[in-house]
Amino acid sequence: MGQSWSTQPGVSKHRVRRRSLRKFIWQFPVILVGDSTVGKTSIVLRLTEGTFREDLQKTIGVDYYIHVLETTPTVRVKLQVWDTAGEKEHRTITQSHLRTILGGLLVFDLTNRQSLDYIRNWLVETCTVLDQCKCIFILVGHKSDLSAERQISQEEAEHIAADLGVRYIETSAKDDTNIQDVFLILASSIAESVKTEVSEVKGGMHGLTEINPVFLK
Structure with missing residues (x-):
């Protein structure tokens, strides 16, 4: 079924749709x-669907999700969330996306120290690519429940985050702790970075091609 739009007398559906898209x-x-x-x-499904399931299958390659949130009362951000596989054989797929992303979450399991080593190793492996882009990351300690x-x-996690130069937040998809907050902080931080770069580039809109977001206003 198509999406319906409620209108006031004398206001066309086209105008209502354009006002919404702004x-x-x-x-x-x-x-x-x-x-x-x-x-x-689990984090992405809690964000996008508000659900938690124990019996999830492993991600193969990359799965894509869309989530819209408000960073301010008048500004909305549409996030394209890329959920990547963690197996070593899929790391090259993950790295291939780094040139087009603006930020992300570095997720480890608070009950598994080895998963924190994974983050360190991944950062070492991708340092060449990351040095060429301006990505904003947040270190996320998951399963705080x-x-x-x-x-x-x-x-300890906060100390590691400080060494990496990123913010640290603990989350739980099971009891919905800080899931919305961590994505809101990420989106808001990226938005601020984008605004700063746009203001530094003469021509305003021309700068968007250099910093990679899609401008929808």
Whole structure:
């Protein structure tokens, strides 16, 4: 069924549709990186569908999701969320997306120290590409609901994030802790970075081709 639009007398459907579309200011491609068991897909499904499932299949390659959020009362961001596979054989696929993304979440499992090593190794492997782009990352300690099984303290994780020069946030897809917040912070940070670069490029809109977001206003 097609989407219906409610209109006031004397206002065309075309005008109502255009007014609605003006609120979509930016479209950002972002990526989720992490080992295969850290719960990246659970995070995305909690964000986009508001659900949590224990019996999820492993991601193969890259899955794509769309989520719209408001960074301010008058500004909306359309996120293209790329959920990547964690297996080593798929890392080249992940790296191939780095030249087009604007940011992402570096996800590790708070109950699995080895998953934090995965993030360190991934950053080393992709440093050449990352040095050429201006991506904004957030380090995410996932499964915060499993406090009894925790192997990495918040203090240690914050110290690691500081060394990496990124922000640190703990999440849980199971009890919906900080899922919306972490994507809102990511989108807001990217938006601020984009605005700064646009203001530094003469010609305004011309600068968008250099920093990669899609402008929808």
